[in-house]
Amino acid sequence: MTFDPFFFMRGKLGGSQSGQSQQQVAYLRQLQREMRVEETLNIPLTELNVIVFDIETTGFYPDQGDQIISIGAIKVKGDEIKEEETFYSLVRSEKPISNEISSLTGLTNEQLTTAPLLSETLFEFFRFAQDYTLVAHHANHEKMFLQHASWKLYRAPFKHRLVDMSFLYRIAEPELKLITLEECCKHNGIPIIGRHHALEDAKLTALLWSIYVNKLKRLGCESLKDLYERYTMV
Template sequence: MGFEPIIHFMKEMHGKMNLNLGGTFQGSQSMQQVAYLRQLQRDMKKEETLLIPLNELDIVVFDIETTGFYPGQGDTILSIGAVKVSGGSIKEEDVFYSLVRYENPLTSEIQKLTGIDEMQLRDAPLLADVLIDFFKFVRELPLVAHHATHEKNFLQHASWKLFKAPFKHRIIDTSFLYRIADPSMEHVTLEDCCEHNQIQVKDRHHALGDAKLAAKLWCIYIPIIQKLGCETLRDLYERLAKV
């Protein structure tokens, strides 16, 4: 095999390898995505976030819909929704929502639960593109989610699989808040917590709808826990360590 065929062969193999991971790591665009994500992580100032009064903290409340519960076993993100909260007020106009491309059949249970159908997902953007757009929306702000372990697991898995970068955003779980504000409360689902706080439940199991519900919980609980002595995230974490 001469020199020219070898070069052609290597380029062909490189192209085939770049087709994995849902279309990521394809040329300059994916390298720009990775570079953006790593720069964003360098810009995060987590320690400063710990000291900002909670009622002055700018955050992004978000939610994801997925095909299941186990990203390491093939489950994946179907949609991401988010809304910004600034100074204890929900910025209704400052939202993010996107479906994610998925070309496999959806179970009838997932379609019924989320209202998402297969045809919508086939024309949606790739997960890598959605995540970068989501991170551009979030920037360095801390994230908030209701029972955030689910969201954190999927974002950690996707960030490493797609970008070979760890997921470094701080995620605050709304359960931290009601464990302090109302420790006797037995309601744990988002819907139950909302009903307990007289929040009208609508657009349930829609990523943006659930994000807005969780944002309303945040705005209700922050003044309560501040009156109990948790002025900052650091105070919140220290109180939780004693619960």
């Protein structure tokens, strides 16, 4: 698989789907118009506003029926984690989840039966995220599900910059082969709490982001543009 450190989700919103109000679509369309993705490339990482997030899903393949069952996120500016500015929601599941997924995430079919619809949760998540840069650990998973959901609900992908945390690991410490969130946390002395809970995983990733912002600054990488240029030289 080709490594892509930056994902761009672009497009114009089409018609609304069932459960998606005209007001919601209008809001998201306006957010797209106001979003200035390219400008974030030059903002110093120590000043960049990001939304670090995580999703829990029923599997790995949204085009084969796997679903988002929870979303968790937290705001970060530079290396400052905004502990009080978080987002978390379950997502109604269209079919029963497996015992394996229930055991892994701690979520039950009873909880997901009465949870908000994906259209409602995703809209609230985008309202929380605004035009911030999105950050996730191994973001290709989040990318696939967000693109699939955005197309399903809005008939177009959504326009956000999505940065993969593993990109930062590769630039800051290329000699290490850090893969899992557990490995990255252990390497950086971060206690692992609440694993496979979307908000708790987002908080762990936010701690890693705050650490690597400073590691990269010491290497002379002060913006996303610097990181991209350093990556092309590796």
